[in-house]
Amino acid sequence: MVWSPETGSQPVRGAIRTAWAAEGAESGALGYPVAAQTCTDGNCTQTFERGAITRARTGETTVQRTIDNAADAAVVVNKQRPLNPVTYVPENLVNVEGQQLRSDAASALQQLKDAAAADGVAMSVMSGYRSYEKQAGLYNNYVAQYGQEVADTISARPGHSEHQTGLAVDIASPDGTCSLQACFKDTAAGQWAAANAHRFGFIIRYPEGASETTGYSYEPWHLRYVGTDIAVSIHSQGIATLEEYLGLPPASDY
Ligand SMILES: [Zn+2]
Numbered sequence: 001m002v003w004s005p006e007t008g009s010q011p012v013r014g015a016i017r018t019a020w021a022a023e024g025a026e027s028g029a030l031g032y033p034v035a036a037q038t039c040t041d042g043n044c045t046q047t048f049e050r051g052a053i054t055r056a057r058t059g060e061t062t063v064q065r066t067i068d069n070a071a072d073a074a075v076v077v078n079k080q081r082p083l084n085p086v087t088y089v090p091e092n093l094v095n096v097e098g099q100q101l102r103s104d105a106a107s108a109l110q111q112l113k114d115a116a117a118a119d120g121v122a123m124s125v126m127s128g129y130r131s132y133e134k135q136a137g138l139y140n141n142y143v144a145q146y147g148q149e150v151a152d153t154i155s156a157r158p159g160h161s162e163h164q165t166g167l168a169v170d171i172a173s174p175d176g177t178c179s180l181q182a183c184f185k186d187t188a189a190g191q192w193a194a195a196n197a198h199r200f201g202f203i204i205r206y207p208e209g210a211s212e213t214t215g216y217s218y219e220p221w222h223l224r225y226v227g228t229d230i231a232v233s234i235h236s237q238g239i240a241t242l243e244e245y246l247g248l249p250p251a252s253d254y
Contacts, residue, residue, distance in 0.1 A: 006229075007032045007049070016046050016053045019061040024247035029065045049229070050074050050246075067246060070165060073104060073201075073227040076242055077162050078251035079152075079215040086159030087132045090166035099128035102166035105201075105225035109169055112193075112200040121192040126179065126221070127170040130163040153217055157254065162205065167225040169202075182208075185220035193223060198235035201228040205242065213241045213250040 003009045004026070010033035012020055026032050031049030038045060042057035051065040066072040070088040077083055092103040101109060109125070116123050130138070136158040142151035155161075162168035170180065171193060178184040185194065185208075194204060205224035206216040226234075226242065239245045 002026060002033055004032045007034050010034065011036055012046065013037065015055045015059065015061050016044065019053045019055075019063055020046075020048070023063060023065075028247040029067050030063070067248075073167060073225060074230060075165055075167070076246060076248060077160060077165060078243065079156075079160055079254045080249065080251040082159045083164055088164060089131065090129065093129055093166055096128060096169075097125040099125050099169070100166065101128040101169060102225075104227075105167045105169070108200045108202065108225055109223075112197065112202065115196065115200070116189070116192050119192060121188045122174045123189045123193070124172050124174045125169060126172045127163065128168070129166040130161060132158045132164060135159075135161045135164060152215075152254070153211070160254075162222075162224055168205065169223050169225075170219075170221050171223060172221060180219075180221060182218050182220065185218075190220050194220065197223055198231040199228070201225050201231045203231050203234055203242065207240050210240045212252050213243050215250075215252045 001009050001011055012033050016037055020030060023030050030051045034047050034049060036046070043054065045052055045054045050067060051063065054062045066074040067076040068084065069075055070083050071090065090102050093100040094103045094106045096106050096109060113123050135156065139151060139155045139157055142155045171189060172179045172184070173187045173189045177187050184190040197203065202223040202225050204220060205222050206214045206219040208218040211217055230245070234242070234245050243250060
């Protein structure tokens with residue numbers, strides 16, 4: 001029996017339990033079971049917070065993880081995990097201040113901005129969705145300017161950028177103070193985002209001191225929409241990175 005306040009008590013048995021344990025059990029990519037397994041004609045499936053495991057009649061187990069699905073808000077993209085396909089284009093992109101975000105991330109961002117404004121904190125949107133081609137141009141410019149080693153610490157290679165999911169947004173102070181610089185954390189917008197972003201389903205994806213795990217320098221302006229379940233859970237448990245929360249290996253390099 002496995003219990004959590006959100007999912008209640010659920011049994012996980014047999015081959016499905018073995019496969020779930022191999023994924024890190026409740027501390028892994030799949031999370032807690034949300035229902036007992038159901039079987040039809042000897043083929044059994046059990047759903048988890050972030051995926052499902054199927055045990056076929058033949059005994060073969062198949063694991064589906066939402067973190068592998070580019071269209072899911074739980075997708076994990078880093079230097080070890082390119083988008084699949086690498087040229088992925090999200091559906092339902094909508095305009096936000098001249099940038100594009102996926103509609104679920106866009107409405108969450110609007111709520112975040114409205115709540116910040118109600119607290120007297122103004123925030124602007126600098127960058128949202130970037131296509132594979134746009135990221136390629138950006139990355140190649142950084143390589144030409146700084147060399148590949150430095151470029152890899154500040155810009156993702158095409159197919160490896162969270163901005164290509166439509167779920168990542170770079171925010172700024174409207175007056176431009178510390179835009180895309182670590183000192184953004186000391187601005188009103190940066191402080192408000194760090195304290196409140198989780199309530200709207202966003203995390204500071206590249207926190208301070210976590211570059212060995214994330215592969216990126218501290219980016220207090222880069223918010224990633226993961227949905228409120230994950231964002232609130234990461235915040236309340238005091239976990240620094242999405243990789244650690246999901247039991248994934250560090251992705252410091254390609
Ligand atoms: Zn960014």
